Amino acid sequence: xxxxxxxxxxxxxxxxxxxxxxxxxxxxxxxxxxxxxxxxxxxxxxxxxxxxxxxxxxxxxxxxxxxxxxxxxxxxxxxxxxxxxxxxxxxxxxxxxxxxxxxxxxxxxxxxxxxxxxxxxxxxxxxxxxxxxxxxxxxxxxxxxxxxxxxxxxxxxxxxxxxxxxxxxxxxxxxxxxxxxxxxxxxxxxxxxxxxxxxxxxxxxxxxxxxxxxxxxxxxxxxxxxxxxxxxxxxxxxxxxxxxxxxxxxxxxxxxxxxxxxxxxxxxxxxxxxxxxxxxxxxxxxxxxxxxxxxxxxxxxxxxxxxxxxxxxxxxxxxxxxxxxxxxxxxxxxxxxxxxxxxxxxxxxxxxxxxxxxxxxxxxxxxxxxxxxxxxxxxxxxxxxxxxxxxxxxxxxxxxxxxxxxxxxxxxxxxxxxxxxxxxxxxxxxxxxxxxxxxxxxxxxxxxxxxxxxxxxxx
Amino acid sequence: xxxxxxxxxxxxxxxxxxxxxxxxxxxxxxxxxxxxxxxxxxxxxxxxxxxxxxxxxxxxxxxxxxxxxxxxxxxxxxxxxxxxxxxxxxxxxxxxxxxxxxxxxxxxxxxxxxxxxxxxxxxxxxxxxxxxxxxxxxxxxxxxx
Numbered sequence: 001x002x003x004x005x006x007x008x009x010x011x012x013x014x015x016x017x018x019x020x021x022x023x024x025x026x027x028x029x030x031x032x033x034x035x036x037x038x039x040x041x042x043x044x045x046x047x048x049x050x051x052x053x054x055x056x057x058x059x060x061x062x063x064x065x066x067x068x069x070x071x072x073x074x075x076x077x078x079x080x081x082x083x084x085x086x087x088x089x090x091x092x093x094x095x096x097x098x099x100x101x102x103x104x105x106x107x108x109x110x111x112x113x114x115x116x117x118x119x120x121x122x123x124x125x126x127x128x129x130x131x132x133x134x135x136x137x138x139x140x141x142x143x144x145x146x147x148x149x150x151x152x153x154x155x156x157x158x159x160x161x162x163x164x165x166x167x168x169x170x171x172x173x174x175x176x177x178x179x180x181x182x183x184x185x186x187x188x189x190x191x192x193x194x195x196x197x198x199x200x201x202x203x204x205x206x207x208x209x210x211x212x213x214x215x216x217x218x219x220x221x222x223x224x225x226x227x228x229x230x231x232x233x234x235x236x237x238x239x240x241x242x243x244x245x246x247x248x249x250x251x252x253x254x255x256x257x258x259x260x261x262x263x264x265x266x267x268x269x270x271x272x273x274x275x276x277x278x279x280x281x282x283x284x285x286x287x288x289x290x291x292x293x294x295x296x297x298x299x300x301x302x303x304x305x306x307x308x309x310x311x312x313x314x315x316x317x318x319x320x321x322x323x324x325x326x327x328x329x330x331x332x333x334x335x336x337x338x339x340x341x342x343x344x345x346x347x348x349x350x351x352x353x354x355x356x357x358x359x360x361x362x363x364x365x366x367x368x369x370x371x372x373x374x375x376x377x378x379x380x381x382x383x384x385x386x387x388x389x390x391x392x393x394x395x396x397x398x399x400x401x402x403x404x405x406x407x408x409x410x411x412x413x414x415x416x417x418x419x420x421x422x423x424x425x426x427x428x429x430x431x432x433x434x435x436x437x438x439x440x441x442x443x444x445x446x447x448x449x450x451x452x453x454x455x456x457x458x459x
Numbered sequence: 460x461x462x463x464x465x466x467x468x469x470x471x472x473x474x475x476x477x478x479x480x481x482x483x484x485x486x487x488x489x490x491x492x493x494x495x496x497x498x499x500x501x502x503x504x505x506x507x508x509x510x511x512x513x514x515x516x517x518x519x520x521x522x523x524x525x526x527x528x529x530x531x532x533x534x535x536x537x538x539x540x541x542x543x544x545x546x547x548x549x550x551x552x553x554x555x556x557x558x559x560x561x562x563x564x565x566x567x568x569x570x571x572x573x574x575x576x577x578x579x580x581x582x583x584x585x586x587x588x589x590x591x592x593x594x595x596x597x598x599x600x601x602x603x604x
Contacts, residue, residue, distance in 0.1 A: 017594045020571070024584060027572050034570040036586070063572050107586065108569060114591075155465060160589045162468075165555075170569055170586045175593040267593065287593040296589065301580075303594035348576055354588060356581035 016346070017174050017303055021110050022054055024172060026064060028108040029073035034063075036170075038107025039077040041100060045089065045116040049080040079104060086117040086152070093159055101167050109163065114156075114173040115288040122149050150292050157296025173297070177285035180262065180269070262286060265294050267302030267351035299353040305346050462488050470521045475514050481506050493518060527556030 025040040042049050054075055058064050064073065079100060083089035100106060122145060164171045254260055263269040268285045287293075287300070294300070350358050460482045463470060466489045472479060482492070485504040492500055492515055501508035523529035568583035577583050584590050 017592050020592055023572055024569055028569045030570075034572070036567055036569060061572065108584075157589070158465065164587050164589055168565065168567070168586045170567075170584050171589045172584055173589065173591050175591050177593055177595055285595065287591070297591045298588040299580075299590040301590065301592045303592065305595060348579060350579050353580070355585060356579065359579060 018050075018112060019053075020301075020303065021112055021172060021174060022050070022057060023061075024108060024170075025078050025110060026054065026057060026061075026073040028170070029077050030067075031071060036107035039079065039104050040108040040110065041097065041104070041106045042078055042080040043089075043092065043097075043109070043111045044080065044082050045084070045111070045113055048082055049078070051075055054078070079106070083117065086121050089117050090156075093156070093163075097163065098167075101163070101169065106167070107169060109160075109169055109171045111171075111173040113176055114293075115176040118149065118153070118289060119176070153289060153292045153296065157293065161296070175287045175289065175293075177268075177287055180266075180284040180286040258291070265291075265300065265352055267300060267304065267349050299355070300351040302349040302351050303346065304349060460487065460489065460492075467518065467521045467525065469525075470518070475510075475517070478504075478506055478510055478514055489518065525555060 021042075025042060028035045028038055028040050031037050058073065058075075067073075081092060081096075083092055097109065101109075160171050160173070163169055262284075266286050285304075287302070350356055352358050460479050463472070463479075481504045482500075487500060487504055492511070497508045497511040497515060500506075500511045504511075520529055565587070567586045568577075568580075569586075570577050570583040571580065
């Protein structure tokens with residue numbers, strides 16, 4: 001039973017959001033170059049703070065478990081409070097949090113998640129059905145509810161920014177995602193399809209202001225579809241079909257639409273040209289709370305989970321000595337045979353930020369990747385590997401696991417590179433240590449490349 | 460005027476305590492006072508226009524001080540250089556306007572305990588900013604919002 005529970009708890013569908021926040025709760029307590037030597041405040045809206053996970057992290061994280069008492073982060077320096085509804089959240093943030101910050105020397109405020117209360121208390125469909133399909137602009141209940149939520153979001157954003165600035169505090173909030181739906185090219189009117197002559201008729205750069213200004217509604221909420229006779233103009237007589245509501249706005253490639261611009265700030269959809277992701281349009285997400293909330297934050301980090309590309313599944317063999325005496329099979333991210341979890345690749349993306357460049361990192365999902373999944377599941381085929389790890393090292397930098405590269409522990413054992421050896425016949429995973437030349441402070445791929453040759457074997 | 464507490468928490472309402480109840484009753488916000496003509500506001504709230512102008516000036520000064528483009532009034536009275544420097548240092552912490560060097564001096568980050576994530580974030584999660592972490596949940600909700 002507990003086995004099942006563990007499997008569920010660390011189910012691969014998680015992207016590690018809360019894990020990321022929990023790490024910050026501990027690292028803020030560390031002294032200066034790493035943290036701030038301050039306490040942390042955790043405001044949860046859904047589940048309470050998992051002290052069990054924090055304790056596990058404290059005892060197993062390679063950078064935390066070696067520390068001793070004065071430096072070691074402790075759970076007693078993490079304050080936590082639950083806000084079950086929006087009203088209590090507002091009250092706590094506005095009145096109780098400033099007092100707590102001053103009293104307890106708080107350096108980090110975490111809200112997990114900012115969405116839950118807003119999502120629970122904002123229900124546009126209920127408002128719509130209560131008054132029927134009354135879509136007039138003045139008495140629109142959906143619009144009124146949206147207006148109210150906009151004001152609430154803006155005041156919340158102002159409050160959080162003021163707190164961050166006034167107390168020199170790091171504020172980290174988590175957000176959820178919703179599925180994003182693009183208009184299907186086939187179901188809409190034919191001239192909307194990008195390939196048809198009708199769509200080519202209005203180039204995006206020529207008259208954006210004209211088509212934009214004539215639209216009575218935002219492209220997000222188009223009115224009920226017009227009858228075909230009204231919405232389908234004669235293509236020959238309409239070079240710029242700006243009189244129709246949903247003409248250029250619904251084409252996601254049109255640069256002035258929100259659908260097009262989503263890719264700049266949501267973290268999803270800007271890599272549609274990447275060959276590794278097929279069917280990207282069906283897997284688009286959007287962080288909740290919309291553009292209003294996006295304007296309130298200074299940085300957005302998206303943790304994205306995708307199926308790994310099939311080409312990366314090959315096993316790699318590395319020979320340490322040039323003579324090729326010892327041959328090790330490198331465990332690539334995909335090499336966990338029969339392990340569904342390892343097929344997922346996770347991307348850490350800085351979508352936008354006020355201080356760092358936006359880019360993405362790939363983190364292949366593996367049980368040993370400490371930041372994202374601290375504890376291997378009991379049924380994991382990596383258990384042998386985990387138990388054979390040296391004490392204090394439980395993290396593998398799987399990014400270095402590209403073919404031909406060594407795995408490395410980003411832990412206290414910086415002086416050594418560890419190879420994961422896989423013996424498929426015995427079903428055993430083992431670690432092999434490869435010594436690094438003395439005086440080499442940090443690991444870089446070049447010296448490894450010099451000393452080992454690599455070849456791909458078909459997995 | 461209840462939003463005054465949110466817009467300008469440090470604003471001293473004592474000289475205007477006779478105006479605020481009437482403005483409150485007429486449902487006039489801070490934005491109304493700042494953007495509308497004082498005569499209009501005075502007519503709506505049934506107050507003397509000169510008082511409204513006085514309030515508008517004080518609000519503007521308060522906003523400028525918060526922004527850092529005006530000096531706070533008590534600092535004007537203070538003649539001593541050292542005190543002025545001290546209060547200026549305090550003011551930079553509370554105002555919206557900062558110099559690049561100040562920003563650099565007060566730049567603190569919280570590491571994510573992973574050097575790759577840290578390098579992606581240019582050091583870590585900095586103080587003074589609101590950062591958002593987004594991603595899917597464990598159980599995926601199908602919520603087209």
